[in-house]
Amino acid sequence: MRKQHRLLAKKVGMPPGTLLHIGSKRSERPVITFLCYDEQSVIREQEGISLNELSAASQSGVIWIHVNGLSHVEIVEHIGQLFAIHPLTLEDILNTNQRPKLEDYGDYIYIALKMLGYDEEKQLIAAEHINILVGANFVISFQESNQPIFKPVRERIKNGQSRFRKHGADYLAYALVDTVVDYYFVLLEQLGEQVETLEEELVTKPDAKLLPAIHNLKTEMLYLRRSVWPLREVIAQLERGDSALFKDSTLLYIRDIYDHTVQVIETVETYRDMTSSMLEIYLSSISNRMNEVVKMLTVISTIFMPLTFLAGLYGMNFKYMPELEWQYGYPAVLVLMTIIGITMYRYFSGKDWI
Amino acid sequence: MRKQHRLLAKKVGMPPGTLLHIGSKRSERPVITFLCYDEQSVIREQEGISLNELSAASQSGVIWIHVNGLSHVEIVEHIGQLFAIHPLTLEDILNTNQRPKLEDYGDYIYIALKMLGYDEEKQLIAAEHINILVGANFVISFQESNQPIFKPVRERIKNGQSRFRKHGADYLAYALVDTVVDYYFVLLEQLGEQVETLEEELVTKPDAKLLPAIHNLKTEMLYLRRSVWPLREVIAQLERGDSALFKDSTLLYIRDIYDHTVQVIETVETYRDMTSSMLEIYLSSISNRMNEVVKMLTVISTIFMPLTFLAGLYGMNFKYMPELEWQYGYPAVLVLMTIIGITMYRYFSGKDWI
Amino acid sequence: MRKQHRLLAKKVGMPPGTLLHIGSKRSERPVITFLCYDEQSVIREQEGISLNELSAASQSGVIWIHVNGLSHVEIVEHIGQLFAIHPLTLEDILNTNQRPKLEDYGDYIYIALKMLGYDEEKQLIAAEHINILVGANFVISFQESNQPIFKPVRERIKNGQSRFRKHGADYLAYALVDTVVDYYFVLLEQLGEQVETLEEELVTKPDAKLLPAIHNLKTEMLYLRRSVWPLREVIAQLERGDSALFKDSTLLYIRDIYDHTVQVIETVETYRDMTSSMLEIYLSSISNRMNEVVKMLTVISTIFMPLTFLAGLYGMNFKYMPELEWQYGYPAVLVLMTIIGITMYRYFSGKDWI
């Protein structure tokens, strides 16, 4: 369990709706990107628009406002006022610990998501808080970092051929959610490789060093699971089509994402089962090797203890030990020892211990 | 399992509704705090009000009566008569073993909660029985101890800016439940740190002393779980909005707490999984270390047993042992022993045992 | 698994409704207690009433017939005819292996329960088959033994103050069920103490003797669980209020028992989890101790094997061993041995093995 995974709030006793950024500051100054389009053309596109310009912007067609960076509370507040967003929603937007959820406020739908990636260096899943507000003719998206994950969507909008122009804000919201879910597959691909590598190592050379790796993977799976299950719920809520904001034509696409999230969940569950299974296999192979070691010890002891005893026997200093006087006493004992040694060896070979 | 955690009643054969304080007496004399406010102002506020004054108090606006201490049955009984509370409710209020629940009696809703904190010294979760009665224009809250956990709420009411004045008793009840749930996050924060510390120690220096700590944590998780799941049920019941006492505007806020309890549950479940996983890791690393120890024993035995046998062999007292007479017999044996020793050592090095 | 816990019938091929007492005979001759009361007074009370008197008894007010002992089939049959009870119900009454259930026959409701107690001597849960029939104005209860568990209820009826007089037969039935459930808490108290004791012993001195105790406890938990879950179902059925026989005012009280059974179930589940956890802790601490033992063996072997070898070396009988002739050969070897011994000891101390 690492600090990053703790999804805890820290605001005992504060009134609800208090706007407070919870999380580590990622990007410097938040950047707002404004895009406005209708069926014919892209009406206006501006990266790095100021709050004032935003307020003044004409609002025909479909408007998409994308904000990179959540650390400046006043930006969220300003946009909130502009579009009449409920304070509780604004609070959730700023809380990077917010779990995935969907809330229908009538005029708009609020969707909280986690963008997940794999940080190869730290060996852990990196999460980013994504918020999407969908209204009748606007989509506002908030993203914690300034990674350009939604750039392909913007390109597709600007490209006249695409389906975007014909559909409204709901299709745009769909496209954003779809993009986030697509990244899950990339993450699963990376985790799958790790699972595979671990499994191979486990079979070829089981080692104590694999233990923390298995444990780490298990913990990451736990975290991933906790992000993915509520995501499914979110999309199931959309798919049920309770909201008038989502048109029937878009619901077909939503069903498609739903299908994807189910696939993600199944893969996560399979990986989880496999990781659990690994630990059992690991324990079994340790026991196996212990068995080998103890067998070896027993073989060595069983062969040499009688021999050493025999040598000790004829090392006794009794005055009257007739064998010691025999001409062939020594070779006889050597022969006897050889016979004992070989017999023991054969006995253990027969038992498949050697 | 500690005595504190046993949620058992002890009243076989007594009629239902018998008022009897079940639990350890915490505060000396219960203290009643009276607060009455409407949209304009706080009408009256009095800490340590007597039962007589309470009966006489005018009842306009929203009334909040908060009682610290449950050990005096007559106070609960008196307030019960004043507000026409059902005997079964009064019985539950006095039973500090009562699990979280919500009961709708038509005129009022009864909510039983657990206030949870972490007692660092005893290393266990400390629970306090909280009762909230919500009527059309009153809220009565009973608390086991005299910790001022609801003080921030009172401050916010007195502060004219706050949302309290505009909303009624239902919003006040919401605020009390919200405060209790907020404390759960503090507890989780503390447990999370413990989980983290344990996990780190497990990786760096697995030790038998960690075993009781892991077990203790597991038991606490069990207890926490048993408190949190019914809490979710309570809030889900509120959210469903069956009761006319809760207005639609408040339900939005209830949904927010619901979201929080789900997050609490998920965190508890994750911690539980992690603690279970710890025990497995612990067992694996004990097995690993056992393996190391047994390997060492085997290496030592395998090297020295043949050498000791050889020394014993030439310690025999046979009259005719030609080797003993040889000029270089002793150095030859020393060389032989060195060769055996080095061979064995290399053999085990090659097997990665040393 | 003990004989007592097997809930099996043995009537292959017999027609349904065949009246046959299944179970061990507990009390000698069944004793029937008759009680008849209305709102004003107790009309008649008679312990040890005969079947004939019973048939003749006037039936105004609420009638409660309680039978101690199930071994006499004809008594059950007679009462069955008197109150027009279905043969399948009579069969279930006589079958002491019957699991808890509720069946609504329209004219009456049949409730089967288990009265549970802890037999300290045999270290197992003792169960008794309780049957309650509730009609519009009568309650008939059958109990396997002659333990006076329902005596407090009778006292409360005779005491004019009590709520019984005002309510009808349904409240009486509630009171009987409530009494049985209250005994569950007593049982849980006793099991809880056992769990606690076992846990403490496990931490202070883990011993092979604890293993059967843990296993025994686990089996008892299994049995308890199997009795408690259907009980919850029974009470949930009552609470749902499908039957016209139960008035709304009584349903509030039923909800109270429901709450209690949920608490019983949660406690049982917690105990179960704790007992499972115990076994894991036990296994871990055995592994730990094994580790200690093997470490000791390794330390002893590693210290004495080289020393013994050295002694054997200088015990060889070669003619030309220069060291043997040296004046200080013996003390030198002693010093060498001491150095080896101390070095080894330090090595193991450094590794925390000693």
Add this chain to the structure above:
Amino acid sequence: MRKQHRLLAKKVGMPPGTLLHIGSKRSERPVITFLCYDEQSVIREQEGISLNELSAASQSGVIWIHVNGLSHVEIVEHIGQLFAIHPLTLEDILNTNQRPKLEDYGDYIYIALKMLGYDEEKQLIAAEHINILVGANFVISFQESNQPIFKPVRERIKNGQSRFRKHGADYLAYALVDTVVDYYFVLLEQLGEQVETLEEELVTKPDAKLLPAIHNLKTEMLYLRRSVWPLREVIAQLERGDSALFKDSTLLYIRDIYDHTVQVIETVETYRDMTSSMLEIYLSSISNRMNEVVKMLTVISTIFMPLTFLAGLYGMNFKYMPELEWQYGYPAVLVLMTIIGITMYRYFSGKDWI
């Protein structure tokens, strides 16, 4: 897993409804028993009726045709045509691997069951495929073997007193199902004894030979479970009373069987839990005994290694070893050895190792 338990079909690419007997041939030539009765009397009874006679038989009253043996496809086909049975039903009748199920075809209900018994010799559960077809005034039952399990039912029909005459075909079907379920209790009784015996042996003398027995029992439980759960489903479907073929009066009896199957399931689940628990106990007691063995080895080594070293020390051949010359050197060494031996022994006694 034994061949008998595999419930697999082997008909890839064949059209549905292909009549093919799947299973091992049990009885020689199938025997058909015809019984026809109404409220007054048994109209006709004939064991070993031919297919022609069957076609000609008058069909007033309730008809019960019972077939022992499934290996002759043409018999099933003929009866199928006579009563207009759907080909899919006939296919299921002939497939002895068919899992328990109920299918309502409107005109008739098809019930597939497993008759279970315990084969003491092979130590496994023997299953027999039972099929029951219930129409408005007929019951047709097919049984794999020629065991007379339904004979008591026939006797009860012929006995005028019984409830059969008054009720119709649905009651007869109930009686057949009831008989099959009753046999489950006999099986559980036998398995219960095995569980008990195993458990006792586990406590008194845990032995490697118990391992296959435990495993065998676990596998049987798995198989039993797989037969019992769908049975419950079947009876729950009947109980729900969707079909017009089953009268309300019969439904009361169906509820009774439902109750029995729930009891069977609970017992199976308890046995399963107990068997799982056994394996854990077994592992723990093996670990315990290993501990004892290793302790013994350590005690022996720790006592004799220093003594042997000492003996070896004074067996060295240095010229100048003053102790060797002492008059009381030998007794002194003997005394020293005794002291070492006793000290060690006491040390281990104090640690409770001996």
Add this chain to the structure above:
Amino acid sequence: MRKQHRLLAKKVGMPPGTLLHIGSKRSERPVITFLCYDEQSVIREQEGISLNELSAASQSGVIWIHVNGLSHVEIVEHIGQLFAIHPLTLEDILNTNQRPKLEDYGDYIYIALKMLGYDEEKQLIAAEHINILVGANFVISFQESNQPIFKPVRERIKNGQSRFRKHGADYLAYALVDTVVDYYFVLLEQLGEQVETLEEELVTKPDAKLLPAIHNLKTEMLYLRRSVWPLREVIAQLERGDSALFKDSTLLYIRDIYDHTVQVIETVETYRDMTSSMLEIYLSSISNRMNEVVKMLTVISTIFMPLTFLAGLYGMNFKYMPELEWQYGYPAVLVLMTIIGITMYRYFSGKDWI
């Protein structure tokens, strides 16, 4: 986990409905088979029809187009246009990682399935992506490879006797699904044999080499499970009969497949339980054997250590050791040693260690 089992897509940022073949190319050039029939006769049958011919083909009666090979996107696209198939469906057809699902698009139903077989050589389950589109009077099926799995269906259609002609496209779709499910039984048969073989080996000669085999089997079961559960969902959706495309007469047959998939699932779950159980048994028998080995070591040590000590004792070189001078000292010591040896041996025999 092998590469084949990863069901992941790789299309981050691409618009939905982008047609892209995901999977390994199996067959060279896709082959399209055209079949058109009505109640009277097979109107046209052509294997290897070109896309142009397909467009021109008259479309009376029921049309079945079967495509072997998915690697040529343009074929899927062409057929998609011809029958007005939604782009999302076409995308799913081309994605061989698609999990089993059913989607109702109004005009047609899309069914994705997995054809499963066992690759004996690689010891893993080989999966093939099967797609079935059912319209009012057409069925289009896409198959990844060119294995002739649907050939028997074609034969049955051409054979005038069969039920196909009388039923429509829905019955044909049923027959295709049925064929795929039938292959699951073949797979289960093969896996069952493997489980049986493994189990037998585990009992007769438990070996470290079984560990990877068990693990492999477990992983295959995980994979199988992941394919089978959604299949059940698919067929349950069909059975519910929501779509007008499936006639009631066909639903009876669908119920039959549903029954089969339930049986498949139960068998898979049983195998899973058995494989899990195997690992436990394996661990237990390793522990057992370790016990045997350690016992042997202890017996050998306990017998020879005292003897060696005794021999060492009389090998000491003290000047005054009276025993050494005795005439019968040597035989006396031999006798003593024999007594010690026999006593020890008997002691261990009595403890059942030898």
